[in-house]
Amino acid sequence: SAVISQKPSRDICQRGTSLTIQCQVDSQVTMMFWYRQQPGQSLTLIATANQGSEATYESGFVIDKFPISRPNLTFSTLTVSNMSPEDSSIYLCSVEAWDRFATNSYGYTFGSGTRLTVV
Amino acid sequence: AQKVTQAQTEISVVEKEDVTLDCVYETRDTTYYLFWYKQPPSGELVFLIRRNSFDEQNEISGRYSWNFQKSTSSFNFTITASQVVDSAVYFCALSEAGNTDKLIFGTGTRLQVFP
Numbered sequence: 001s002a003v004i005s006q007k008p009s010r011d012i013c014q015r016g017t018s019l020t021i022q023c024q025v026d027s028q029v030t031m032m033f034w035y036r037q038q039p040g041q042s043l044t045l046i047a048t049a050n051q052g053s054e055a056t057y058e059s060g061f062v063i064d065k066f067p068i069s070r071p072n073l074t075f076s077t078l079t080v081s082n083m084s085p086e087d088s089s090i091y092l093c094s095v096e097a098w099d100r101f102a103t104n105s106y107g108y109t110f111g112s113g114t115r116l117t118v119v
Numbered sequence: 120a121q122k123v124t125q126a127q128t129e130i131s132v133v134e135k136e137d138v139t140l141d142c143v144y145e146t147r148d149t150t151y152y153l154f155w156y157k158q159p160p161s162g163e164l165v166f167l168i169r170r171n172s173f174d175e176q177n178e179i180s181g182r183y184s185w186n187f188q189k190s191t192s193s194f195n196f197t198i199t200a201s202q203v204v205d206s207a208v209y210f211c212a213l214s215e216a217g218n219t220d221k222l223i224f225g226t227g228t229r230l231q232v233f234p
Contacts, residue, residue, distance in 0.1 A: 033221060042210065042224045043164075058221075090162060094222070097166075107154055107169035108214075108222055113162050 002027050002097040006111030013083055013118050020079045021114045023093035028073035033094040033108070034066070043092065049076050083118045090115050121146045123213050125225035132201050133233050140196045140228045142211030148172075150216040153187065153194045158227070159207040170194065201232045 003026045013019050023032065034046040046066055047055040055068040069077045080087050090113045097106040122145040132138045144153065155167040168178065170187055178185045182199045198205055211225040 035222075042226045043222070044224075045221050048221060092164065105169065107152075107166045109166065110156075110164040113164075115162065 002029065002095050002109045004093060004095060004109055004111040006093055006114060008114055009112060010115040011117070013116065015084050015118055017083055018079055018081045019083065019116060020077050021091055021093075022077050023075070023111050025074045025095055029095040030073070031096065032070065032076045034068065034076075034078045035092045035094060035110075037090040037092065037113075039088065046078070046091075080116065083116075085118045088116055088118045121148075121213055121215055121223050123211050123223055123225035125209075125211055125228050127228045128226070129229040129231070131231045131233065134202060135200050136232075137197060137199050138201050138230065138232075140198075140209050140211075140230065142194045142196065142225060144192050144194065144211070144213045146213060146215055148215040152214045152216070154212040154214070154222065155185070155194075155196050156210045156212065157207045158210065164210075167196075198230075201230075203232050203234055206230060206232045 005024045007022055011019055030050065032049045035043040036046050037043045045058050046061045047057045047068055049055045049068045049070040051070045051073050057063060065081055067079045076093060078091060092113045093111045094108050097109040124143045127141055130138055151172045153170045157165040157167055168185055175187050175189060184197045186195045194211060208227045208229045210227045212222045214222050
């Protein structure tokens, strides 16, 4: 199954600044997903990123605030722009994991998360 | 519309007790997938199981078992002989085949197992 390296693992940022989170997958994947988990809450999908096209954003999330890049099939970045304390959350990327023959799905694998605190 | 409900916010048990975490889902799709994830205090999400809508067989994996009942739209998770290491937040999630495969998560159940 896929292994995701996500960084940074945590950061403390000043309000008004931006942070870019990176996810590197050890295999090629069609779609990558970005989630937000606010303190004590469940996970909410921010956007779905396909290589070679604009990301698809969920209701309540906009490209200006959360720009996403997907330059190839193994890498994606999410930027949290013009941060405010309300953006303090854990951000996670995710991909669907398949067996080597791409016939059986193992479900969705998640990166280890980026714990963001905005002060 | 799709929705996942985990009515139990927090459960506390003593080690070696059995515990069942409830999950009820809503979907209009006939093809969908259900998942359980564990999130220990360290924060990472650990995949536990994926079940498709056409497979209603119950599944057992060690101390874990899952009961999928389409008639009640439920996918409950039982831990037998719980251990302190089982303490975590457990999320049930749904993805619909016709909805770009994104995951819809429940609100999670925090399980605390005391020695």
